[in-house]
Amino acid sequence: MAVTSSSTTASEGIQGTKSSATIVLTNSPHNQFFVWREFLWGALAGGFGEGMMHPIDTVKTRIQSQAILAQSQNQKTILQMVRAVWGADGLRGFYRGVAPGVTGSLATGATYFGVIESTKKWIEETHPNLGGHWAHFIAGALGDTLGSFIYVPCEVIKQRMQVQGTKKYWSSVVMKEGASDASLSMYGYYSGMFQAGCSIWKDQGPKGLYAGYWSTLARDVPFAGLMVTCYEALxxxxxxxxxxxxxxxxxxxxxxxxxxxLGGIAGGVSAYLTTPLDVIKTRLQVQGTIVRYNGWMDAFRRIWLIEGAKGFFRGSIPRVIWYVPASALTFMAVEFLRDQFNETKTPNTDTVTSLILDKSKPPLQQN
Known part of the structure; x- marks a missing residue:
């Protein structure tokens, strides 16, 4: 049997028994698990990764949304898009929408890592047959699903601000590139995160803030599950x-x-495999009140008919470029924070972790 008690209490309980006992003592500082710490470390790591890699995400979002804004098949490459953003808005253009991006990543990182660790432990203890990689996949998917309630509205706001750039770009550069009046009137210019949220709520209600919600889950649930599974397997x-x-x-x-x-490798592989789902999600969230895609299946059908397989992998390179360092920094930060702060300071007293009774040996002699 196993008990957790102080050595003094254990020795008092052993006295008077007619069996010998082997006591295994340990003083490990890592024997306690604090769920709240996993949520905190995950939030900090998620926000850190998003903040560092936001410029690449801006380029990816602009590339994927060209079909809606520019109405042109002659779409920009990665380098052309980088030059276009820099030429129109400078460095500021790459960081447009960083506030809602970091906010959403804080929530996602917290639920992602917090739920992952607690769910993995629960699954492995209550459903041993689902242990290993299945436990990792389920935990990652569940963590990302819970975070989506905060993440999706932040993602909608972030992506709309990213495609707008500065006010000058939204009012003049997009028009010069051939955008129609209808495209430009999808929504007004957003001056900030809260103004954007209020504006979307006023124009479209909750439906606007949660545009592309199911397509986000269709992308993020398999992505989260794949990334955690790949990371643990590596x-x-x-x-x-x-x-x-x-x-x-x-x-x-x-x-x-x-x-x-390992976090960088896991993030890059998972990001590339789920790029088609990301393209659909981005198109649905960016289109605004001028509806071009009536839901997930309609977006899938129209992208396939008009752009072919190539359309589903638009922005795949910047997406992978974003996720490799972002995932690497996130997992590195989580592991670092765990190592630095998850150690519990305990007195220098031994703790009994297991008590093994052996009746084959002579009974204990009492003084």
Whole structure:
């Protein structure tokens, strides 16, 4: 049997028994799990990753939304779009919409990592048959689903502000590139995050703030599940390789560095595989009151008929470029914060973690 108690209490309980006992003592500072810390570290890491990589996300959003704004098949490449944003708005244009982006990432990161850790532990304890990669996939999907209630409105606001750029760009540059009056009147210029939210609510109600909600879940649930599963699988492969090739070595990879490398790989692979879902989501959220796509299936059908398979992978390169460092920084930050702050300061008293009774040995002698 296993008990958790102080060594003094355990020894008092053992006295008078007719069986010998083996007491395993430990004083590990990592034996406690605090859910709130996982939520906090996840929020900080998510906001950090979004803030660092927002300019690349702006380029990706502009590329994916060209079909709506420019009404042209002669669409810009990555470098052309970078030059266009810089020429029109300068550095400021790349950081348009960063406030709602960071806000949404704070909420998503908190629920993502907090729910992942607690759900993984619950699944592995109550449903052992769903352990391993299935537990990781379910936990990641559930965490992202819960975060979507805050993340989606922030994403809608962020992407609309990204395609607008500065007021000068929205009123003149888009028109010069061939946008119609209808396209330009999709929504007025947003001066900030809160004004944008109020404006969308006034014009379209909750439906506007949650535009593309189901397409966001269709993208993020498999993405979150794939990324966590891939990350955990890579960690297992790394540990297996270390034990196989360096069995007697004390070499240990720093967890922050491991999170940086493996998190980047997991994020890049998952991002590319879910790019078609991201294209559909972006188009639905950017279109505003001038409806071009009547739902997820209509968007899928029209993109396929008009643009072909290539249309579904527009922005795939900047999306991968964004997610590799963003995921790397996020997982690195989480692992670093766990290492630095998840250690519990306890007195120098031993703790009983297991008590093994062995009736084959002579009984304890009492003094």
């Amino acid at each position: 960690k297992e492969v790394t540990e297996y390789g270390r034990q196989k090739w360096f069995p007697n070595s004390r070499f240990h990879v720093n967890s922050s560095f491991e999170g940086l490398v």
